[in-house]
Amino acid sequence: MSILKIARMGHPVLRQMAKPIPNPKTEAIRNLAFDMLDTMVDIDGAGLAAPQVHESVRLMLFFVPGSDLSTAGMPAEGLNALCNPEITPLSQEMEEGWEGCLSVPGLRGVVPRYCHIKYSGYDLEGNYIEREAEGFHARVVQHEYDHLDGILYPQRMKDLSLFSFVEELKHGVPEGAPDLAIKSA
Ligand code: NI
Numbered sequence: 001m002s003i004l005k006i007a008r009m010g011h012p013v014l015r016q017m018a019k020p021i022p023n024p025k026t027e028a029i030r031n032l033a034f035d036m037l038d039t040m041v042d043i044d045g046a047g048l049a050a051p052q053v054h055e056s057v058r059l060m061l062f063f064v065p066g067s068d069l070s071t072a073g074m075p076a077e078g079l080n081a082l083c084n085p086e087i088t089p090l091s092q093e094m095e096e097g098w099e100g101c102l103s104v105p106g107l108r109g110v111v112p113r114y115c116h117i118k119y120s121g122y123d124l125e126g127n128y129i130e131r132e133a134e135g136f137h138a139r140v141v142q143h144e145y146d147h148l149d150g151i152l153y154p155q156r157m158k159d160l161s162l163f164s165f166v167e168e169l170k171h172g173v174p175e176g177a178p179d180l181a182i183k184s185a
Pocket of ligand 1: 100101102103143147184185
């Protein structure tokens with residue numbers, strides 16, 4: 001078990017296009033995924049992508065609270081590890097929601113994301129996974145996927161007046177903004 005150092009906005013690894021993983025079943029990928037899991041749990045995150053721990057490969061973890069969706073070998077319900085993911089929006093409809101990012105600590109922003117997506121990828125046993133997702137599930141998958149393409153959530157924001165220090169939001173969220181209720185990812 002290792003807690004890994006998290007790269008913060010500005011580090012070049014967060015701007016790179018991460019490389020596909022030739023074989024999701026190797027011990028190296030499994031060890032990376034479990035170190036990422038320890039890191040995510042330690043910092044109470046909702047998701048983590050490999051570039052955030054300075055590994056430029058297409059592996060992402062995410063947690064869907066209250067769901068029984070998990071991938072093979074993950075130690076708890078709701079925990080998912082996915083290699084080489086792909087995303088397809090199932091409608092053009094988008095919704096706005098607050099996001100935080102472990103690589104952009106202390107801040108939150110309102111980000112539009114597709115409401116309804118299909119995503120696929122490979123778990124750590126090499127099984128092909130294909131699912132539909134909506135709501136928070138769809139949002140966290142899109143957030144983590146963006147990390148693999150070198151994109152951080154502030155680059156997706158349409159209104160930078162909704163970019164805030166999380167501690168200041170306790171005084172109230174901007175008028176018209178969605179309710180604040182999200183972990184970082
Ligand atoms: Ni993030």
